[in-house]
Amino acid sequence: xxxxxxxxxxxAQKKITPALGSNLGGYPYRRVAKTVRSDLYAxxxxxxxxxxxxxxxxxxxxAVTAEIVEPAKATIERQCxxxxxxxxxxxTHTHTGxxxxxxxxxxxxxxxxxxxxxxxNIAAAVEEACGAMFDAGLYLGETEAAGYTFNKIWRTRDxxxxxxxxxxxxxxxxxxxxxxxxxxxxxxxxVRDGTKRLRGMMVNFAAHPNxxxxxxWAEWPGETxxxxxxxxxxxxxxxxxxxxxxxxxxxxxxxxENVGKGIAGAAMMAIERAENPxxxxxxxxxxxxxxxxxxxxxxxxxxxxxxxxxxxxxxKPLERAGLRMYDTWDKDGKTASVPxxxxxxxxAAFVALxxxxxxxxxxxxxxxxxxxKTFVATCANEKFGYVPPADQAHRGAYGEKPAQARQLVAxxxxxxxxxxxxxxxxxxxx
Numbered sequence: 348x349x350x351x352x353x354x355x356x357x358x359a360q361k362k363i364t365p366a367l368g369s370n371l372g373g374y375p376y377r378r379v380a381k382t383v384r385s386d387l388y389a390x391x392x393x394x395x396x397x398x399x400x401x402x403x404x405x406x407x408x409x410a411v412t413a414e415i416v417e418p419a420k421a422t423i424e425r426q427c428x429x430x431x432x433x434x435x436x437x438x439t440h441t442h443t444g445x446x447x448x449x450x451x452x453x454x455x456x457x458x459x460x461x462x463x464x465x466x467x468n469i470a471a472a473v474e475e476a477c478g479a480m481f482d483a484g485l486y487l488g489e490t491e492a493a494g495y496t497f498n499k500i501w502r503t504r505d506x507x508x509x510x511x512x513x514x515x516x517x518x519x520x521x522x523x524x525x526x527x528x529x530x531x532x533x534x535x536x537x538v539r540d541g542t543k544r545l546r547g548m549m550v551n552f553a554a555h556p557n558x559x560x561x562x563x564w565a566e567w568p569g570e571t572x573x574x575x576x577x578x579x580x581x582x583x584x585x586x587x588x589x590x591x592x593x594x595x596x597x598x599x600x601x602x603x604e605n606v607g608k609g610i611a612g613a614a615m616m617a618i619e620r621a622e623n624p625x626x627x628x629x630x631x632x633x634x635x636x637x638x639x640x641x642x643x644x645x646x647x648x649x650x651x652x653x654x655x656x657x658x659x660x661x662x663k664p665l666e667r668a669g670l671r672m673y674d675t676w677d678k679d680g681k682t683a684s685v686p687x688x689x690x691x692x693x694x695a696a697f698v699a700l701x702x703x704x705x706x707x708x709x710x711x712x713x714x715x716x717x718x719x720k721t722f723v724a725t726c727a728n729e730k731f732g733y734v735p736p737a738d739q740a741h742r743g744a745y746g747e748k749p750a751q752a753r754q755l756v757a758x759x760x761x762x763x764x765x766x767x768x769x770x771x772x773x774x775x776x777x
């Protein structure tokens with residue numbers, strides 16, 4: 348490596364494991380943590396090209412919210428001088444971490460003290476990374492990891508979408524096939540110091556964690572980070588950025604440990620093929636556009652459907668939970684402030700989307716991105732439910748169900764994609 352192709356970088360990680368007895372998040376019924384299967388972490392990576400600094404944080408949580416993110420970013424700006432728009436805070440979307448959201452439809456919630464400590468720990472991880480910067484070479488890699496995920500939304504003969512597990516024992520005759528694509532690509536960024544020792548890694552893959560139980564566990568993203576540390580050292584953080592997995596689930600029959608190991612293996616294979624960093628001086632830049640996107644509105648047709656559901660005496664737990672979510676919806680006629688954030692680090696682009704976004708939208712961003720590698724992270728900076736492509740927003744399944752799974756209007760996905768593509772090209776054409 349030469350001075351002309353180095354960047355200042357820093358890495359750090361902070362434990363954020365909650366206490367036993369904490370409420371676990373991810374499902375609309377109460378689960379209480381009884382054991383710790385693995386510790387949870389906030390992992391940070393900071394880059395400085397001498398003009399601007401950006402930070403990426405990955406947390407082993409089901410989501411992040413403004414209540415968590417805004418105090419953390421304010422502290423980071425005060426302590427590290429990094430613009431809040433340049434700080435990307437993401438969740439891996441593990442369903443076996445603490446509940447951190449206040450939800451009107453649930454009879455349980457977060458621990459306020461844990462949330463306050465969480466904001467401080469996120470800021471502390473970035474501050475520690477800023478305090479231990481080194482001259483780094485950036486290494487980018489990509490490979491495919493097929494066979495770990497399936498698309499959980501299928502088309503039917505009547506033109507609708509339904510949830511379907513293709514690994515199940517039965518396949519209803521009216522199913523035609525998956526309603527959307529898979530994104531099986533693994534994007535990797537690694538930083539190496541002057542001795543070419545690997546000091547930190549970021550891995551982007553789309554696989555919806557869906558474990559249940561009463562363990563505190565970082566699920567497959569945590570297993571990926573654990574495997575990377577086992578090879579490169581316990582002081583080497585691996586930030587897992589959850590991809591556009593709104594409709595891409597882990598295959599049910601696979602143990603999540605196996606998924607994590609497989610993605611770690613793919614990441615290592617990709618990055619170990621990268622012999623040299625790019626020859627050009629790495630450029631750091633950022634954009635963050637706040638989109639005004641209307642929330643869904645409950646219509647007379649939806650009210651009638653909910654009333655018909657309410658009369659059934661054979662409701663499943665998730666159907667009962669859906670009714671509670673619908674009944675407590677208070678966003679009719681309101682508009683959300685939706686952040687779409689983009690970072691540039693050398694030849695790599697990072698896009699942060701604040702929702703569970705379907706894979707087709709992430710693939711569209713990658714298709715039109717000017718970057719050599721584009722990392723699309725979901726459950727980032729905020730959480731606005733599921734976001735499907737507009738053509739799937741009215742066909743049922745997770746794409747529809749306004750006020751239950753989908754919070755924003757059908758055009759939200761298109762608006763997010765357009766904003767991201769615009770911001771990326773602004774940074775590359777600067």
